[in-house]
Amino acid sequence: MTSNHDYLTAARRTITMEAEALTALTERLDEQFIRACELILQTRGRVVVTGMGKSGHVGNKIAATLASTGTPSFFMHPGEASHGDLGMITRQDIIIALSNSGETHEIIALLPAIKRLGIGVIAITGQVESTLGQEADAALDSGVDVEACPLNLAPTSSTTTALVLGDALAIALLEARGFSAEDFAFSHPGGSLGKRLLLKVADIMQTGDRVPRVGADASLQEALLEMTRKGMGMTTITSTEGHLLGVYTDGDLRRTFERQLDLHSARIRDVMHSGGKTIDPGALAAEALFRMEQAQITSLIVAEQDGPILGVVHMHDLLRAGVA
Template identity: 60%
Template sequence: MAHMGISKLKPSNSATTLLQLAREVLAIEAREVQALAGRLDQSFVNAVELILQCRGRVVVTGIGKSGHIGNKIAATLASTGTPAFFMHPAEASHGDLGMITRDDVVIALSNSGEADELLALLPPLKRIGTPIISISGNRHSTLSKAADIFLDAHVSQEACPLGLAPTASTTAALALGDALAVTLLDQRGFSREDFALAHPGGSIGRRLLLHVQDVMRSGDDIPAVSVSSSLKDGLLEMSRKGLGMTAVLDAADKPVGIFTDGDLRRAFEAGIDINGTRMADVMHAHPRSILPGQLAVDALALMEQYSISSLLVVDQQGNLVGALNMHDLLMAKVV
């Protein structure tokens, strides 16, 4: 028995035919976005200035496919320094309109500009005094005429072969929303650190917010022996601290070397006497180090650059204040 909802390919549809149609869809959408870039004018500048002057939030609204696009535009604005949220127009008519004030800016999306759910919001928004920016494919529509600023997102054709499914038109509206968000980001001087603060739970946030001092071993957890210690003492320290390495310190307790698991294997292969050998004879002098205030991602870059798995952490005076290895970065999800 055939599964419901699963359609089979037409017998005549070869891989070549399928790929050709897919490429035509992408070409049409790319062409329409490129045409959109050529139509940008003072209205776009006015929209950017209006949002920059906004003392409240940007409220994005739309119904159907335009609503899905609007939801993404609101999310992009919010994550790039422009406080914004999406409001469903049907819910707005049943109380959510109370979230909007005259200090906000409304961005309304509708390709036709005649969506009933959006038109129903126009009278109350006008009474509140909230400025409206419309993103529409019809400059002569009711929505576009009622808006304070009209952004032209019309397309000459949809990518759908039937000319029915919103495809190129939604892509154009999304691209226009991205252009707004990025332009606003630039005008606000929004930085990588600002972006990280808006994304603390993601890998981007971790890479931009997490510092070496947040992940390093410190205090008694730092493996360290003196330069005059025996190799045996170094092995015991490595075993106790479980970091796969130990720092080697001079008489002033400043790091002058490092000894790692790899060095240990090479020492055993060479038949070195662990009791009679000093750490000074087997350590790597001038070890790579990093400052505690640097980003953890900088530590990762150093490890990758020099093909090492451990780093010593020193302060501005060269004092040993910490140590970390690749496993620490993995546990912190920096890698």
């Protein structure tokens, strides 16, 4: 079945209209946003996000983003709240209520009970002069001139502005709390994200006899045998105290052949690269991956500053760990 409908024009118009709504939102940010941030930072409990319909879906995402960025939060359905779920709220909590009209019945019905508990309310609404806007301790204006929907009915631009206001709150609070990558990782221990943020080089590096190493007086042939045995495409050259003197790689071997050196008589100290790229065992495995990609190499020597070699981390180690 074919159609003459211009899908791309509709899509581009929608994106343009929502982008314009966000530009207008940026210009409307004022002291109310600062007030909202301060209220949340002063809260000893959790942020309880609530909203009906599409606002509820946006609220769910806002609660999840806040929780993962250092602000304990959960979503409460306003319809269920009036039938018992209001008991989830404590006097130490604060409410973020979403309603484009600011007159959503299920939200307004909760306000007297919330006020009796002495809980602060932050409104995200398209009508700051509405009942919700007037009752709130801070009212964030998510209003739009027109929805991206050509009928001006389906919540589109308005849900986008509400969602972005939630993200703006989360990031402003994250920065105010000094929330770090390590803090973020503890909220995301599962999957590749957690591995990238939590896994240390020391957790995955090769150690002991698995580390390819020869002394500076070793022959080139001995170094090649060590490279073959350990299967990392390189070997370290170390001092008698175990400190790194240099490295020799598969690439160096190709260059050695070009020089037509005798593999039996040549000494590794004469063909090695002095020094080598190292990484601290306490560094994130993700940092090791970044350094390898930047230098276009497949392994890093693990050592503390001015200390002996502790191990080697290879690209294969990162792949097995799910970091790469």
